Amino acid sequence: MERTARAASTPTPEPLPAGDVAALLDGVPRQRGPVAALAPDTSRTVLQLRLPRPLPRRLLPTPTGTPVTFTYTAILALTSLFASWASPGLRYALYQDSSTDVAHLLRTPVFVLLASALWIAGGLLSPYALAFVLVLTALERRIGGARAILVFLAGHVLATLATEVPVGLAVLAGHLPDTSLHRLDYGISFGVAASIGALSGLLAPWLRWPLLALVGYSLVTDLIAFQDPMTNWGHLISLGIGTGLWPLVRRWRRERLQALPVAVPAAP
Numbered sequence: 001m002e003r004t005a006r007a008a009s010t011p012t013p014e015p016l017p018a019g020d021v022a023a024l025l026d027g028v029p030r031q032r033g034p035v036a037a038l039a040p041d042t043s044r045t046v047l048q049l050r051l052p053r054p055l056p057r058r059l060l061p062t063p064t065g066t067p068v069t070f071t072y073t074a075i076l077a078l079t080s081l082f083a084s085w086a087s088p089g090l091r092y093a094l095y096q097d098s099s100t101d102v103a104h105l106l107r108t109p110v111f112v113l114l115a116s117a118l119w120i121a122g123g124l125l126s127p128y129a130l131a132f133v134l135v136l137t138a139l140e141r142r143i144g145g146a147r148a149i150l151v152f153l154a155g156h157v158l159a160t161l162a163t164e165v166p167v168g169l170a171v172l173a174g175h176l177p178d179t180s181l182h183r184l185d186y187g188i189s190f191g192v193a194a195s196i197g198a199l200s201g202l203l204a205p206w207l208r209w210p211l212l213a214l215v216g217y218s219l220v221t222d223l224i225a226f227q228d229p230m231t232n233w234g235h236l237i238s239l240g241i242g243t244g245l246w247p248l249v250r251r252w253r254r255e256r257l258q259a260l261p262v263a264v265p266a267a268p
Helices: 018-026 055-059 067-085 088-097 102-107 109-118 127-143 145-172 178-182 189-200 205-225 229-244 246-258
Strands: none
Touching: 055 127, 067 109, 067 127, 067 145, 102 109, 102 145, 102 178, 109 145, 127 145, 127 189, 127 246, 145 178, 145 189, 145 229, 145 246, 189 205, 189 229, 189 246, 205 229
């Protein structure tokens, strides 16, 4: 609540000396959370009010506020720009070498699972590019960078395996041709979908359910269109993985809030 001071009818008193002001500050009740900070290497407690960041700075990654998302975004921007400038043959070769198809997963699973997450299918203009920036930034601010990446990788890896393993089994059973072992599969969309699902569990209900309804409707619509059913199923699976992580991300959120610094009284 904003407070205002009314001028008294008595004459304005003389300013207090600096030492008296410091003594008065020692009587101010301690505040919890990010509104109070202790100045290092001094004998006085300094109460520092942290004003809310401007909205664009809170939505977008910054080197100091969300370093993990900022670094990952920079890498994705570089790879996307390189792909847009490279020749079609080179671009296809890079995508193929990074593809998480069955053949690559059998030979170099760790490499392709990581390399495939360095590209954006559709480039910087893809809706998943914007979703990545906004969702990962919000998630990192709430649970930390390392944990946000764990959520992203959980969706990316588990949804990839959930869609590619059945392809391999279908080829072994003779239901699909051998060429299905080399289908092109790369991008960040599985990780983004899982991050959206996880982030929704940290939002207020009035925002959580409309977000899930909108994203779920979009993914189901893509699946009904049947243009790329394996990828579309992967998006729904990864969204489900993210929502399944609600208890974990909520616990991480509580731990992060409890770890915020608390001001202590000044030494006499």
